[in-house]
Amino acid sequence: MNKTKVTEYIENQLKKKKILLMTHIVCGYPDFETSYRIVEEMVKAGVDMMELQIPFSEPIADGPVILHANQKSLESGTTVKDCLDFARKVTSDFEIPFLFMSYYNILFKAGVDTFVKEMASRGLQGAIVPDLPPEEGSKYLSCMDEKGLSPVFIFTPNTSFERMKYIANLARGFVYCVARKGVTGLDTSFSDKLETYLQQCREAVQLPIALGFGVKDKSDVNFLIGKADIAIVGTQSIRVVEQQGLKALGPFIAGLRD
Amino acid sequence: MKNNENNENNQWGEPISSGTQVVGPYFGAYGGAFIPEILYSTIEELKEEFHKAKNDPAFWEEYKALMSNYSCRPTPLTYAERLTEHFKGAKIFIKREDLNHTGAHKANNVMGQGLLVKRMGKTRVIAETGAGQHGVATATMAARFGFDCTIYMGEVDVKRQRPNVFWMERLGATVVAVKEGTRILKDAINEAMRDWVSNMDSTHYVLGTACGPHPFPEMVSYFQSIIGIEARKQILQQHGALPARVYACVGGGSNAMGIFSGFFDDPVELVGVEAGGYGLSTGQHASRLSSNDSSIGVAQGYKTYFLQNHEGQMKETHSVSAGLDYVGVSPILANFKETGRVRFEAATDKEVIEALTLSIKKEGLIPALESAHAFVQAFKEAPELSADKAIIINQSGRGDKDIFTVADAYADPAWREFIIAKAEEYHE
Ligand SMILES: Cc1ncc(COP(=O)(O)O)c(C=O)c1O
Numbered sequence: 033m034n035k036t037k038v039t040e041y042i043e044n045q046l047k048k049k050k051i052l053l054m055t056h057i058v059c060g061y062p063d064f065e066t067s068y069r070i071v072e073e074m075v076k077a078g079v080d081m082m083e084l085q086i087p088f089s090e091p092i093a094d095g096p097v098i099l100h101a102n103q104k105s106l107e108s109g110t111t112v113k114d115c116l117d118f119a120r121k122v123t124s125d126f127e128i129p130f131l132f133m134s135y136y137n138i139l140f141k142a143g144v145d146t147f148v149k150e151m152a153s154r155g156l157q158g159a160i161v162p163d164l165p166p167e168e169g170s171k172y173l174s175c176m177d178e179k180g181l182s183p184v185f186i187f188t189p190n191t192s193f194e195r196m197k198y199i200a201n202l203a204r205g206f207v208y209c210v211a212r213k214g215v216t217g218l219d220t221s222f223s224d225k226l227e228t229y230l231q232q233c234r235e236a237v238q239l240p241i242a243l244g245f246g247v248k249d250k251s252d253v254n255f256l257i258g259k260a261d262i263a264i265v266g267t268q269s270i271r272v273v274e275q276q277g278l279k280a281l282g283p284f285i286a287g288l289r290d
Numbered sequence: 291m292k293n294n295e296n297n298e299n300n301q302w303g304e305p306i307s308s309g310t311q312v313v314g315p316y317f318g319a320y321g322g323a324f325i326p327e328i329l330y331s332t333i334e335e336l337k338e339e340f341h342k343a344k345n346d347p348a349f350w351e352e353y354k355a356l357m358s359n360y361s362c363r364p365t366p367l368t369y370a371e372r373l374t375e376h377f378k379g380a381k382i383f384i385k386r387e388d389l390n391h392t393g394a395h396k397a398n399n400v401m402g403q404g405l406l407v408k409r410m411g412k413t414r415v416i417a418e419t420g421a422g423q424h425g426v427a428t429a430t431m432a433a434r435f436g437f438d439c440t441i442y443m444g445e446v447d448v449k450r451q452r453p454n455v456f457w458m459e460r461l462g463a464t465v466v467a468v469k470e471g472t473r474i475l476k477d478a479i480n481e482a483m484r485d486w487v488s489n490m491d492s493t494h495y496v497l498g499t500a501c502g503p504h505p506f507p508e509m510v511s512y513f514q515s516i517i518g519i520e521a522r523k524q525i526l527q528q529h530g531a532l533p534a535r536v537y538a539c540v541g542g543g544s545n546a547m548g549i550f551s552g553f554f555d556d557p558v559e560l561v562g563v564e565a566g567g568y569g570l571s572t573g574q575h576a577s578r579l580s581s582n583d584s585s586i587g588v589a590q591g592y593k594t595y596f597l598q599n600h601e602g603q604m605k606e607t608h609s610v611s612a613g614l615d616y617v618g619v620s621p622i623l624a625n626f627k628e629t630g631r632v633r634f635e636a637a638t639d640k641e642v643i644e645a646l647t648l649s650i651k652k653e654g655l656i657p658a659l660e661s662a663h664a665f666v667q668a669f670k671e672a673p674e675l676s677a678d679k680a681i682i683i684n685q686s687g688r689g690d691k692d693i694f695t696v697a698d699a700y701a702d703p704a705w706r707e708f709i710i711a712k713a714e715e716y717h718e
Contacts, residue, residue, distance in 0.1 A: 089471065089604040090589045092483045093326045099470060112601040136324055137588045141602030163324045163591070186327040190490075195330065213328055214488035 038081075038157050038182040038205035041129055042240045042261060045080050051257045052080035053288060054242060056133065056266040058101035059084050059118050060110035067118065069278060074269070075126045077285035080262070083160060084122070086115045086134035093162040095217030097267045097274075112138055116154055123155030131158040131184065131205075139164075139172065148175040158182030158205045166202045173202055184208050187233050187241075196236035206240040206262060209233045211247075217267035220246025222255040230259045253288045263288070312511050312551070315504035318628055319586070320594050320621030323503035332490040337505045339410050344512065349405065353513075356401055360434070361391040363398075363516065367524035367682070372652040373669075380534060380675035382668065383682045384655065385521045385549060394658065394687030395517060395545040396427035400496060402513035404431040407494045414438040414493040418482045420447055420475035420541065421613035421660060422454025423687055424498030429463035431496075439463040442481040444474040447612045454691055472606050475541075475616045479590050499542025500620035503591030507622050511547040518552025521682055529680045535559040535671065538684040539663040540579070540634070541613045543620030545686035550632065559633065561671075562623060563663040565609030566636030576607040578619040579627045579634040586624075594621045610639035610695060611659035613687075637666035643699045645669055646689065658687035659695065 035043075045052050055074050059067055074082065087102040087110055094102065115132075123130050132151060139147045139161065151159065158181050164172060166185060176183040182205025187196055189212060200207065209230065211220040220226070226243075233241050243256055244264030253263045265288065272284045315321050325333060343349040357363040366389065370382040387395035400417075407415060415437045419425030425441040432439035441463050448455055448467045458465050471477035479502070486495040500510045525533050536553055538546035540562040550560045567575030570583075578584040578595045587596040589604065597605045597617045609615040626632035637645075645665040649655045657665060661684070668683045675681065689696065697705040 088602070090476065090480055092480050092590065093487065095484070103471065106603060135589070137596075137598070137602040140588050140593075141585075141598070141600070162326050163588075165323070165325060165327060165330065168322055168324055188328040188330075190328055190331045192331065199327075210328060213490070215484045218488075 036158070036180055036182045036204045038129055038131075039239060041081075042206060046240070046261060049080070049289075051253060051260065051289065052262040053078070053253070053285070054081045054083060054262050054264045055079050055269055055285065056083040056085060056264070058087055058098060058105055058270070059115040060087065060105035060108065061101040062104060063108060064114065064118055066278070068121065070273065070281060071122050071126065073278065073281045074285055075128060077282040078289070079128065079285060081129045081131065083131050083133040083266075084115065084119055086112055086132060086138050088135040088138055091135060093215055095215035095267065097217045097270050101270055112142065116150055119156055120154040129157040130155070131160060131182070132156055133160040136161050136164040144171050145175050148172070148179055148181065152179040152181060156181070158184055160184045160208060162186065166199055176204070182206070186210055187236070189213065189229050193232060193236060196233065200237035200239070203237065203239060206242050207233065207237050208264070209241050209243050209260065211243055211245040214245070216245060218246060220252075222252050227259055250288050312508055312622060314508040317507070317622045318625035320592070320624040321504060321507060322588075322593050324588050324591050324593070325503045326487055328487050329490065332486070333503060333505075335410065336406075336494075339406055340505050340509050343406060343409065353402055353405060356405070357398065357516065361397045361401065362389050364520040364524075365389045367521055367528060368655075369528060370653050373649065374672075376648070376652055377669060377672040379673040379677065380679040380681045381529065381677065382672055383525060383528070383533070383680055384653075385517060385682055385684045387517060387545060387684060387686050388657065388661070388688035392423070392427045392430050393690065394423040394427065395514060395548060396424045396498060396687075398516055398548065399498065399510050399513045399544060400424070400427040400431045403494065403496045403509070404435050404437075407437065408435060410494065412492055412494045414440075414489065415496050416440045416442065416482050416485050416493055417496040417498055418475065418478035419443050419454075419498065420478070420615060421611065421658070422447065422451035422458070422691060423613060423658070425458050425463070425465070426454050426461070428496050428498070429458040429461035432463065433461045440485065441465045442468055442478040442485070444468050444472070444478050446473045447475065447478070450612055450695060451691060453693075474607070475612070476590065476604065476618070483590070499544040500547045500622060501542040501590065501592060501594070501618055507592070507620055510544050511551065511622060514544050514548025515551035517545065517548035517684065518550060520552070521549055522552035525680060525682060531680070532556050532558050533682045534675055534679040535561055535681045536684070537561045537563060537664040537668040537681065539614060539660050539686060540564050540619060540623065541616055541660060542618070543623045545684055547620060547622060549682070549684040554631070560626075560631065561667055562632050562634045563667045564634060564636045565611060565614035565663060566638040566641070567608040567610070569638050570636055574608040575636065576609045576615050576617070577636040578617070579623065580636040590618060592618070592621050594618050594624045595627075610642060610699070611663070613658070613660040614663065635667045637663040641666045643696070646696065655685065656689040657685045658689045659692045661686040662689070
């Protein structure tokens with residue numbers, strides 16, 4: 033299997049940085065103009081890649097903060113088409129790779145092949161679909177492969193080593209290692225147990241590994257250096273903007289790494 | 291043919307064994323398990339435990355004993371003589387799931403899953419609930435088995451079904467009013483899923499209907515099949531022949547799957563009745579299989595027909611009955627819609643109140659608002675059939691819980707006065 037562009041990018045960045053940062057936004061929350069400014073701030077502050085979440089009415093894997101953002105965005109009228117247009121804009125204005133994150137129904141309803149083509153034509157480089165296990169995703173996998181996009185799959189502390197190997201075979205780009213049980217936005221304890229888990233993830237897959245769920249400050253990111261390739265910051269940046277305003281975002285992101 | 295009437299050992303009826311129709315993960319194009327990776331091993335464990343139990347005769351014995359000693363099984367099949375006279379058509383029989391402990395068919399599923407929880411060694415159960423019937427049944431099961439229990443219920447439903455919330459809390463359950471989304475059943479399911487992805491080691495999710503990821507549709511239908519197995523035997527005894535048609539209301543589809551299971555292999559027409567709300571033309575309903583407003587999608591762990599917009603966002607639904615007010619439907623029934631094995635109809639809120647009124651007056655039966663949907667369609671069709679034919683209506687639950695909604699529908703002045711007086715009493 034050839035490396036996807038995402039994998040190549042990560043490997044190159046890792047020559048310059050000890051750990052990469054991936055952040056997350058919910059498209060259209062609180063509105064598209066603000067979404068754009070958030071992306072701009074994040075890129076300026078040195079983020080290496082970003083997840084753009086297309087809001088869905090039933091986001092079962094998300095905790096209260098992201099759930100709320102999904103709902104508010106939908107209430108203000110956000111459509112999938114708006115998110116695709118937004119993706120076009122940010123992929124042309126900014127250099128870093130962007131991935132979509134959403135739930136499977138959004139792809140399924142559009143038609144998986146149509147959706148993947150739309151993604152490719154908008155310059156997106158991959159997708160994370162938390163309710164699509166590889167067993168149900170053969171069409172998605174072949175469409176993504178055809179376009180050279182990265183279908184990012186998930187490891188969890190409940191995933192057996194054997195299953196990690198199975199998933200590793202199908203994954204492209206990198207693997208998203210979930211730090212703990214539960215939904216997004218709750219605390220994670222950055223402990224020896226997490227380190228052992230990450231070692232196991234590393235052993236199961238050759239692709240770069242990213243750790244997400246509960247990463248919220250510099251000490252968390254420091255803990256991950258040498259153990260994971262990418263630290264994923266999701267909920268915390270939404271909280272920072274909600275509580276301290278957009279101007280606090282740049283310093284927050286920049287302050288996550290030395 | 292399964293569960294033959296000649297089989298003397300089959301007094302109680304055995305679970306549906308034939309019927310590739312009800313073996314997951316897929317039912318035609320519908321079903322599957324679209325779950326976050328974190329739940330993979332939990333679902334595997336559940337599948338394994340369920341299949342072990344299904345193949346263990348001692349398990350079914352234990353289930354039967356529990357259901358007869360604790361929940362009034364077998365429930366009667368009642369011949370509705372005065373309704374039959376009224377409609378001057380087919381003989382109307384009513385399967386009395388309202389006589390289950392806690393007042394609905396929900397007990398069949400919940401007690402079965404409770405036994406599985408014991409086998410898995412888990413100590414806590416969670417559930418979603420719409421009407422509150424499944425919540426009460428789950429809280430009751432938890433009290434009986436000594437499990438901790440949390441029930442998720444949409445805020446809107448908490449308001450319309452307060453008596454059930456009261457009892458759940460008395461039974462020791464924590465009731466969480468879900469304030470997300472449309473604040474009804476689907477949102478309660480999402481919240482229960484979020485709890486489950488956090489606490490799966492100690493916790494089993496007692497899904498209340500034949501929906502959700504594999505193995506739930508198959509497992510819930512398996513426990514509910516007891517309804518159809520009994521009903522088939524009873525109608526043969528009382529009427530001497532199979533019924534022409536069987537009617538059941540369809541929320542998620544569990545009571546319908548339950549009673550239909552007895553007749554899959556027979557020349558019996560099966561009719562599922564969905565919530566027509568204010569009428570199909572208003573768009574304010576919960577008719578997934580009887581309207582053209584739904585389309586195939588994937589949400590809440592499974593693939594089926596959903597009431598959703600063209601981009602896959604779920605729509606708001608409406609029904610006078612909280613238990614039918616849901617965007618999705620059992621993937622098994624979606625498949626039966628496609629194969630034509632089950633016919634789907636819708637009953638409006640208004641028709642439901644009329645049918646309820648009639649069955650109270652003529653038979654002294656108070657069906658739940660959910661169940662009354664099945665009565666509506668049966669009443670429409672009974673006059674078309676000759677007097678030598680029989681039909682069965684599944685009375686999935688009793689209507690006591692609906693007293694507030696029904697009193698409002700009747701605009702009963704004395705009731706209103708009573709509530710106002712009671713409220714004033716509390717104010718003092
Ligand atoms: C009495 C009663 N009947 C029917 C239903 C609908 O569920 P299902 O379609 O799974 O039987 C409910 C759900 O709450 C109920 O309480």
